Amino acid sequence: MxxxxxxxxxxxxxxxxxxxxxxxxxxxxxxxxxxxxxxxxxxxxxxxxxxxxxxxxxxxxxxxxxxxxxxxxxxxxxxxxxxxxxxxxxxxxxxxxxxxxxxxxxxxxxARRLPGDGLVGVHTLRTLDDARALRAELADGPRQVVVIGGGFIGAETASSCAALGHPVTVVEAAPLPLVPHLGAEMAAVCAALHRRGGVDLVTGTGVAGLRGTGCVTGVELSDGRTLPADIVIVGIGxxxxxxxxxxxxxxxxxxxxxxxxxxxxxxxxxxxxxxxxxxxxxxxxxxxxxxxxxxxxxxxxxGRTVETARSLPYFWSDQYGARIQFTGRRRDGDTVRLAEGELIDGAPADGGFLALYERDGRTTAVLSVDRPRPFTRARRELARGQSRAQPAAL
Missing domain, CATH: 3.50.50.60 (FAD/NAD(P)-binding domain)
Known part of the structure; x- marks a missing residue:
């Protein structure tokens, strides 16, 4: 070439x-x-x-x-x-x-967008220009912020807005944020981080539309409620x-x-x-x-396929002063066992925890909250196990 x-x-x-x-x-x-x-x-x-x-x-x-x-x-x-x-x-x-x-x-x-997101005060956060515009608006003093979508971008943005002193509400259509990634049990644990950060979490309802003329003034939910909003951040994938x-x-x-x-x-x-x-x-x-x-x-x-890309999935997210790390391939029906730390009132205790997802006696995925060293060891062991196993076994 x-x-x-x-x-x-x-x-x-x-x-x-x-x-x-x-x-x-x-x-x-x-x-x-x-x-x-x-x-x-x-x-x-x-x-x-x-x-x-x-x-x-x-x-x-x-x-x-x-x-x-x-x-x-x-x-x-x-x-x-x-x-x-x-x-x-x-x-x-x-x-x-x-x-x-x-x-x-x-x-x-x-970033996916919502109808009517052309109103002033409505943002997505995907590019540097997006972040510049949102940062400038957040600098104008305390504003009522509504984040639509409780995934990683939504949660991280909500955490940052709360750290800057803004009142924040996160709206998530699913019963819990991050359920597809973590499963219901661990998603509930991570949802508690929002409460720990002083952020309101509204789940199980979608968004019917945005309100305002020129500038956004509220978010209308599918259950009929309207949340007042000066700034809306759309994080729906x-x-x-x-x-x-x-x-x-x-x-x-x-x-x-x-x-x-x-x-x-x-x-x-x-x-x-x-x-x-x-x-x-x-x-x-x-x-x-x-x-x-x-x-x-x-x-x-x-000029042809001589190698394959089959690395073990891995992602991390920083929210409310906690680092969430996940690796592996979780499926519905996997059991979850806490290997490190404990939960207090459904939230991570100081020092966090390590959770192992298991199926048929084998570890399929690992979740960590503020346990980086044990997570690194578990991730390494999981990767070794994957290299020995047939792809269909995971």
């Missing part, structure tokens, strides 16, 4: 560019990014950046020296508009094109950025469909990160975005 184009200039795109150089590609490297910013880290946006403990310089994923060393052509603030049928030309804004021998799709995902690929020959279904080596139906096109559905699943986690590029690039340069 003489030219490789990485479409997407965030975490997974940068890691793919690094891997291309590390694995010996010395040809023309083009990196296309729809945001004007150099690659930055997204997890701090809802935490230290939002609270003002970290500036924009702390978000950068690559310094000037590395940017130069990569020897890439950076096309930032440029949106990809299409990929030709053979995957050899990337179409850009304004009718420009990039002829290429290989493509790494790393376009990520965009993300949609993979595949619209620019419609009309190409690539298979799209909640992401770009790939085999277990991140390779699409076109061997010269691979996909990584939030946009990639690898081996039947799509993982919107930092670790997937950093681990998949190594395998994807190896397969791209080989």
């Amino acid at each position: 003489r030219t490789v184009t990485v479409v997407g200039a965030s975490l997974s795109g940068l890691y793919a560019a690094r891997e291309l150089r590390t694995q010996g590609f010395d040809g023309r490297l083009v990196i296309v990014g729809d945001e004007p910013h150099r690659p930055y880290d997204r997890p701090p946006l809802s935490k230290d950046f939002l609270t003002g403990r970290a500036g924009e310089d702390h978000l950068l994923l690559a310094d000037d020296e590395e940017i130069v060393a990569l020897g890439a052509e950076w096309l930032l603030g440029t949106r990809a508009r299409g990929l030709d049928a053979r995957g050899r030309t990337v179409l850009l804004d304004g009718g420009r094109t990039v002829s290429t021998d290989g493509v790494v799709i790393a376009t990520g995902a965009s 993300a949609t993979p950025n595949t619209g620019w690929l419609v009309g190409s020959t690539l298979a799209l279904h909640d992401g770009v469909l790939c085999d277990e080596g991140c390779v699409t139906a076109l061997p010269q096109v691979v996909a990584v990160g939030d946009v990639a559905r690898v081996g039947g699943s799509r993982a919107e986690h930092w670790t997937s975005a950093t681990e998949q590029p190594r395998v994807a690039v190896a397969n791209l340069l080989a």
Whole structure:
């Protein structure tokens, strides 16, 4: 290959560019990014950046020296508009094109929105520009904040807003936040963190609409109640950025469909990160975005799938001064056993706890709240067990 184009200039795109150089590609490297910013880290946006403990310089994923060393052509603030049928030309804004021998799709995902979220005071939190706008509005003094969605982004943002002194209410349509990830028993434990942080949690009801003319004034719930709101933060998940690929020959279904080596139906096109559905699943986690590029690039340069990306799922979240870590593959019906610490009134005690999910006498997943060292050991043991087991056994 003489030219490789990485479409997407965030975490997974940068890691793919690094891997291309590390694995010996010395040809023309083009990196296309729809945001004007150099690659930055997204997890701090809802935490230290939002609270003002970290500036924009702390978000950068690559310094000037590395940017130069990569020897890439950076096309930032440029949106990809299409990929030709053979995957050899990337179409850009304004009718420009990039002829290429290989493509790494790393376009990520965009925050889902609600009807009427064009009102002043309604925010999503996915990009640096999102975080800038929300941080500026939160600096205007105590405001009534309503967070729609109790997932990781919603919980972290609620925690940051509460730390800044704003009264916060979290609305979650499910009976408990994080049930799909943690199961009902442990989700109830983590829900208690909201109460510990002084945040109101409203569960089991959806959002019927937003109220206000020009500026948001409230959130109307599906049960008929209306919550007053000066600021509304919508955290209801993300949609993979595949619209620019419609009309190409690539298979799209909640992401770009790939085999277990991140390779699409076109061997010269691979996909990584939030946009990639690898081996039947799509993982919107930092670790997937950093681990998949190594395998994807190896397969791209080989012209076929020679390696697979089958790492153990892992994610973490910082909420209300607690660090939640989870690894493995939980299924409904798994039993949960506390291995470390205790719970007081359904909430983590000081020092946290370690919980093991088990099925047929085997550990399938591990959850930790403020128990980083035992979690690291358990994660390592679980990964070793996975490497010895057949995939179907997990």
